[in-house]
Amino acid sequence: MGSGGVRRSVVAVAALGSLLTVTAVTGCNGSPGDGPDAGAGGSGSTAGKAGRSTAPADPTRIPGVGDRLQQRIPGDSSQVVAVYGDGKDSADSTVVLYTKQGSAWHRARSWAAHNGKKGWTTDHHEDDNRSPVGVFTLTDAGGVLPDPDPAAGLPYTESGAFAAPRSWAESHWHDFDYVIAIDYNRVKGTPPNDPTRPEGSSKGGSIWLHMDHGSGTSACVSVSKSGMEYLLRTLDPDRHPVVVMGDRANLEA
Incomplete structure (x- = not known):
């Protein structure tokens, strides 16, 4: 674990009931939109296409990302x-992990994924069901399950408070077993389910990488359990990880 990786272990006991209520309000863009009504976009994989181009690749740049976001x-x-x-109004996406060696970026792993059920936006607001386009730091993680590698990775908060409400369809019960906070409208260095929103509630928040349920989300990005475990073991605070996210047209702009 890097020097910034002070581990957190927060297990809800007596206050679990009230914490679950808070999570239902604040988890993944502040509403239970990742629940049973979140289905748009299907689960087709595009992992083979992500970040690839017919033009010669510049190894010092992230493929498919234009100057605006690259900078x-x-x-x-x-x-x-x-x-x-896949597109501005699509819930389908591909997650690719790149690591830098010297000045060159290398493609490490990729996974089929989902984003907001209505696609993407450059001006995200609460309950618009679109994921925000941009570059955001990744500083904190957590979930219902224990940290898959307590000796490495981002600071991790283990808590039953992350659990999805059992009123949701059973296919969604494990969405938040693992989460990585995307630092959009949140305070870095706090658990992912901290409800503080510095830019105000209208700008949305609690946007995470979390486990996939096979369809679109409220605004989060979802990947497989194995993908989440790999990211949690691999992302290192000393390497200052970020997420670059958006539909292909906006990424390339």
Whole structure:
């Protein structure tokens, strides 16, 4: 674990009932929109297409990302989670992990994924069911399950408070077994389910990488359990990981 990776272990006991209520309000863009009504977009894989081009690749750049967003990737970042949305109004996407060696970026792993059920937006607001386009840091993680590798990775908060409400369809009960907070309208260094929103509630929040349920989300990005476990073991605070996310047209702009 890097020097920034102080581990957190928060297990809800007596207050679990009230914490679950808070989670239902604040988890993944502040509404239970990742629940039973979140289905749009299907689960087709595009992992073979993400970040690939017929033009010769520049190894010093993240594939498929134009100057506008490329310049927002911090110079000290050597881990990028790129989310390639199939289209502006599509819930299907591909997550690719890139790692930097010297000045060159290398494609490490990729997974089929989902994003907001209505697609993407450059001006995200609460309950618009679209994922925000942009570059965001990744500093905190957590979930219902224990940290898959307590000796490495991002600071992790284990808590039953992350559990999806049992009023949701059973296929959604494990959505938040693992989550990685996307630092959109949140306070870094706090658990992912901290409800503080510095830009105000109308801008949405609690946007996470979390486990996939096979269809679109409220605004989060979802990948398989194995994908989440790999990211949790691999993302290193000392390497300043970020997520670059959006539909392909906006990413390339």
